[in-house]
Amino acid sequence: MSQRQTHFRARQRKCGTSVVVELRGELDILTAQPLASCLRILTSGEGRDVIVDLRGVTFVDCSGLRPLCVAHTRLAAQGRRLRIVVTRPFVVKVLALCGLDETFELLETVPTGERSHS
Structure with missing residues (x-):
């Protein structure tokens, strides 16, 4: 039995008053822990708001x-x-099926004031 390979990348950057976390690849049970570790650091103590960019996500399930x-x-x-x-x-649909479309503030793009100025 071979172990399934998954492609996942999380990149973060400070932008304006927020931290943007750009996700790429599959968001599932195999990648939930690395994401949880990243978000745990960003949410500990005082700091910035967090924007998670799911536009690069190719698969998502409830565990992710x-x-x-x-x-x-x-x-x-x-x-x-x-x-x-x-x-x-498909990501919007998964969020809706889980009732999270009412919980999370959903955006179509990173707000202009939050984009990096590089």
Whole structure:
């Protein structure tokens, strides 16, 4: 039995008053832990709001969404926000099926004031 290979990358950058986390690849049970570790660091203590950009995600399931839910709860308790950038219909559908389209603030693009100025 061979182990399934998954492609996943998370890149973060400070932009304006937020940190943008750009995700690429599959967001599932195999990649949930690396995402959770990244978001745990960003949500510990005081800091910036977090924007998670899912436009580069090619697959998502419920286990991959758990780190986003945990980050949302942690940030809300600190008076901070988690916003999700999503344009792919299948990702929007998974969020809706899980009831998270009502929980998360969904955006179609990174807000102009939050884009990097490089």
